[in-house]
Amino acid sequence: MKPGNDVGIYGYGAYIPRYFIENKIISSLWKRDAQPIQSKSFPNYDEDTITISYEAALRAIESSKAPIEKIGAIFIGSESKPYAVKPSGTVLVDALGLPRSILSADYEFACKAGTEAMQTVFGLVSSGMIEMGIAIGADTAQGRPGDELEYTAAAGGAAYIISRVDMGVLARLEASYSYVSDTPDFWRRSGEDYPRHLYRFTGEPAYFHHIMSSVKGLFEKYGYQPSDFAYAVFHQPNYKFPTRVAAKLGFTREQIKPGLVVPLVGNTYSGSSLLGLAATLDVAKPGDKILLASFGSGAGSDAMVFEVTELIEERRMVPPVSKMISRMSPGDYSTYALYRDMLKR
Amino acid sequence: MTEISDWIYRISRYRLIGSKCVECGEVAYPPRLTCYKCGGKMADYQLPRRGKILYYTVVKSLPERYNRYGAYPVAIVELEDGTRIFGLLTDVDNPEKGMEVEAVLRKLYTYGEHGKIIYGVKFRPVLG
Numbered sequence A: 001m002k003p004g005n006d007v008g009i010y011g012y013g014a015y016i017p018r019y020f021i022e023n024k025i026i027s028s029l030w031k032r033d034a035q036p037i038q039s040k041s042f043p044n045y046d047e048d049t050i051t052i053s054y055e056a057a058l059r060a061i062e063s064s065k066a067p068i069e070k071i072g073a074i075f076i077g078s079e080s081k082p083y084a085v086k087p088s089g090t091v092l093v094d095a096l097g098l099p100r101s102i103l104s105a106d107y108e109f110a111c112k113a114g115t116e117a118m119q120t121v122f123g124l125v126s127s128g129m130i131e132m133g134i135a136i137g138a139d140t141a142q143g144r145p146g147d148e149l150e151y152t153a154a155a156g157g158a159a160y161i162i163s164r165v166d167m168g169v170l171a172r173l174e175a176s177y178s179y180v181s182d183t184p185d186f187w188r189r190s191g192e193d194y195p196r197h198l199y200r201f202t203g204e205p206a207y208f209h210h211i212m213s214s215v216k217g218l219f220e221k222y223g224y225q226p227s228d229f230a231y232a233v234f235h236q237p238n239y240k241f242p243t244r245v246a247a248k249l250g251f252t253r254e255q256i257k258p259g260l261v262v263p264l265v266g267n268t269y270s271g272s273s274l275l276g277l278a279a280t281l282d283v284a285k286p287g288d289k290i291l292l293a294s295f296g297s298g299a300g301s302d303a304m305v306f307e308v309t310e311l312i313e314e315r316r317m318v319p320p321v322s323k324m325i326s327r328m329s330p331g332d333y334s335t336y337a338l339y340r341d342m343l344k345r
Numbered sequence B: 001m002t003e004i005s006d007w008i009y010r011i012s013r014y015r016l017i018g019s020k021c022v023e024c025g026e027v028a029y030p031p032r033l034t035c036y037k038c039g040g041k042m043a044d045y046q047l048p049r050r051g052k053i054l055y056y057t058v059v060k061s062l063p064e065r066y067n068r069y070g071a072y073p074v075a076i077v078e079l080e081d082g083t084r085i086f087g088l089l090t091d092v093d094n095p096e097k098g099m100e101v102e103a104v105l106r107k108l109y110t111y112g113e114h115g116k117i118i119y120g121v122k123f124r125p126v127l128g
């Protein structure tokens, strides 16, 4: 897909909660050997997807000095909404002081709800229906105690302010491509606390097939190849998947390195690829092309191509993702269980 | 706070909006209609989000809905414009006098397992 009028990213912000828990604590508790990553973030007791979205959006607004009176849409992509019924975006509209003449909705598409929100805002801005909009991907992902997902299900998010290119963008959207199919690798039924997954399903038919299809589709339709890109960011449910999909598509370790935040942060679900894009924008230079490819179970993938502009230098997020990670402090399993509301009282 | 006043005061609690006296310039948070110093009219006033801890203490006995996690650090924060306000602290194990903090949105409390989640400003160490 190509926008009718040129659009791009005006500002970006990310947020990761303060606490992390090491995989070795979890694996020693369950007497297992598997440690898919080093550590994962978890939310404080007073944090949820709404507060994480707020922090990411606030950082995007403050770092880019965006004219918030021009914002006409705010969409939050998440699979861990605090309410089953009651929109998250309305809290953000009043907490951030956005205009009340605004579109707002919560999106759900497992881990790709954040890029879905971006695609929608790109379309609304490109058509001229709104001047600017905010797209957020954020989660406080749930992992059943003892399940494989407990090692990686993390908390965090990122927010993107989107505008027309002539308003001044730090990265221009060149093209995007989306691919979906009915592939039941992971789900959570209504009223359930934790998701279920078919472990054998999550790799080839789900993650790899959908990301390969969206990226190859994009490359074939618009004539790109891996060497065109300074950086690439893939959805990162663990360390193995994004590094393997990058290699299969012909990308080098160097191209994915800045955006690979999963080893310390974990899988932030709807926030995952967007957090990787934020970490990549933290180091990107004008003229760099960046490939972003999300993945959401169920399943689907959005691939997008951005070209970074000179405005990146004055609009980078303060502080960068790397500093947000280095400020994190370790938590034990009991604190994790208490803050994640896993203890009966 | 009741569920009605939670709603009425949500904007000032989300955004740290206080009031400033149009006569003498006194600032109040939460906002008031009339100045407690001179009786003059007060207008909405956006307080700065950043400040530093002047005094702090840890409260260990609070009503159930505030106190599910044992203890709450609270502080008098001096904001960048000199206004001093009372606030809850978060993301900090050992508060210190002079610590630079910023206002962020957090969950304040919930009405049990089935009720509403109430959000508002808390202060946490600046991220940088």
Ligand SMILES: [Zn+2]
Binding pocket: B021, B022, B023, B024, B025, B026, B035, B036, B037, B038, B039, B040
């Ligand atoms: Zn007065």
